[in-house]
Amino acid sequence: MILSCLALSAAAVAQADVAKAQDQFNRPPRAEKLAVATIEARRKVLFQTMLDQPGNLDAAFEYAALSSQVGDLEGAIATLERMLIFAPGLPRLQLELGVLYFRLGAFKTAKTYFDAAVSSANTPPEVRQKVEEYQQAIARNSDITAFSGVISAGTRYQTNANSGPTAATVTLNGLNYVLSNEARKSSDVSLYTSGEFQSVIDLPMQGVTFKTGLRTYGEFYRQTTNLNLGYGEVTAGPSFDLNSIGLADYTLDTYGIMGGGVLSGDPLMVTFGAGALVGMRANNNAFYGIRSEYRYEHLYNSKDYPSLSNKSGDRFQTQFLSVYRLSNSVNLGFSGIVDRFDADVDYNSYWQFAATSGISVDFMSPISSLPDPWNVSVSTLLSRRFSDQADPMISNSSQQMTRWSINLTQTVPVSKKWSAFAQASYEKSWSNYDTSVFDNTTLAIGFKRAF
CATH class of the missing domain: 1.25.40.10 (Tetratricopeptide repeat domain)
Structure with a gap:
């Protein structure tokens, strides 16, 4: 959850x-x-x-x-x-x-x-x-300093805001239990905001820059206030144009990571680590990259979540990503992710494999007063998780879980900086643990500002 x-x-x-x-x-x-x-x-x-x-x-x-x-x-x-x-x-x-x-x-x-x-x-x-x-x-x-970012805010309706099990009754170690109202699938409305910011500073050494990134997220629910979330993460480190050592069209980004969050007003987690991204622009229409990261994630217990610290541990993740521009208006993206999490408590350790794909299409605005091209995008994600050991509170078998989601977004520019958007998404989870079998439909509207 x-x-x-x-x-x-x-x-x-x-x-x-x-x-x-x-x-x-x-x-x-x-x-x-x-x-x-x-x-x-x-x-x-x-x-x-x-x-x-x-x-x-x-x-x-x-x-x-x-x-x-x-x-x-x-x-x-x-x-x-x-x-x-x-x-x-x-x-x-x-x-x-x-x-x-x-x-x-x-x-x-x-x-x-x-x-x-x-x-x-x-x-x-x-x-x-x-x-x-x-x-x-x-x-x-050659820009000495460049700064860019995008902020978004909106409202979201979810049919299963707390990712509660589909069934009202679940099986724990062979026995059936009726879930409390708080643990069941629950719909809710929330307000949310997010931000992505990046600065690039040109360093004296030829082909070397220093990049700093900031991600922020906040969500506030109408009813399930125990899920009110605030999170921020900073990445910073040097970026190298490998053209200077003979690898034309290659770049290497190295960075440190530090982040943290609060949940329902209580400390949720802190994380720190490091990562690297090797990117190659094969031509003007194709980009490939391999990213590897290590993070230590420490979660804190609270009144609402007294055993959350059991999910603390070390995360190792490798991602292959690619972006293709088929035309001036059509872009495709694909990525594959291998995720290894070593938790302090063994039954929370797992391997996870995921693949994502998406397509983005710009098209002529149907409204003369809004002349800038509109954009529609569709993305999907499929993941498969294998836990190391069984959770003794639930089963004698280790957990296996499959998740699939699809997201449709329509973006309408209303000015050079501002855009309105509407989103619809669906997520479904299958598992041999009843507590992780759920689905969720989301509808959202909001605004974005780029700078």
């Missing part, structure tokens, strides 16, 4: 002489391993040509391109910079140098060459377009 409340507050390694040669390069090769030897042979021929014919720009361009393919960016840069002596102000040459420095993570130097490439009135349109794309990427990586 309590963990359900907390869930609400809450997406990836030729020949020996070739390998030895690559050790001297500052980037992994982009060419296939079997092609590297052929490229190396051609580079030797071109290098001799450049020695014999210093002004042969075609040979120099080819040499630089092949050097880039095998990961020798510094060799490519040195070749192109020598070419500037023979062809000063050549936009194509300045563009290529800018791209190479960008791949090294030297954004300031790359910007100098990009600016020079478009300074001439005779710069070809295709060069200007390419420069603009890189300039935008540099701008995104």
Whole structure:
């Protein structure tokens, strides 16, 4: 029950002489391993040509391109910079140098060459377009400080606010018991608010930023006030653009975690830990990531929940996530999660496996006075949990539980910053423990503000 409340507050390694040669390069090769030897042979021929014919720009361009393919960016840069002596102000040459420095993570130097490439009135349109794309990427990586966030608030109706069992009678160790009114499935209305905030500070080291995130959640019920919940969590740590060490399009976020919550006015829990996220943007339309986290979660007993501390313990979680942009208006997302929780009391320890998927679609507003595109999204989650040992108060068998949920959200922008939304969701739980068999339908409306 309590963990359900907390869930609400809450997406990836030729020949020996070739390998030895690559050790001297500052980037992994982009060419296939079997092609590297052929490229190396051609580079030797071109290098001799450049020695014999210093002004042969075609040979120099080819040499630089092949050097880039095998990961020798510094060799490519040195070749192109020598070419500037023979062809000063050549936009194509300045563009290529800018791209190479960008791949090294030297954004300031790359910007100098990009600016020079478009300074001439005779710069070809295709060069200007390419420069603009890189300039935008540099701008995104060069903001000294960036802050973003979204807050939402609304009201929610649930047919089973307390995640109470479907049946009025449950079986405990072979005996039937009639549940009290407080333990049974109970509908209720609540007001809730949530926030997601992030700041990014550019550090002096090239390609390194410091990210801070804050998540908040609060919910207040009309009748089941013992579920009134407040939770906050802060994450903070450095983020590295791995382009600077040869892993183009990869990033590494590392962070510490600290959070805590209150339930019905009493301390609920504190948590602390650390995590890391390795992300790869394969292209402009696809992102992949692997996140791993460790948390210690300590829960406190209270008058309403006298044995909650038995659920304290260590959580280890790994998540694979992916996002695909099918078009300017359609996005898909998939993730898989492996969760291991080692509780202080063995029967609360478990393995959990989950998968989520979702689709988000923007479409033209049907109301002329609200011209911004509307959005509809559908997401679903399926999880399976296996407890280590039986709960002696309930059964001689360890618990197994399956949960499935589906959520539909319609968002309507009412201004550049504000949006209204309506949600409908359904959740169902199956288990060999009667106390964990339930379903819940939720209807919610509210507003969001992005900044």
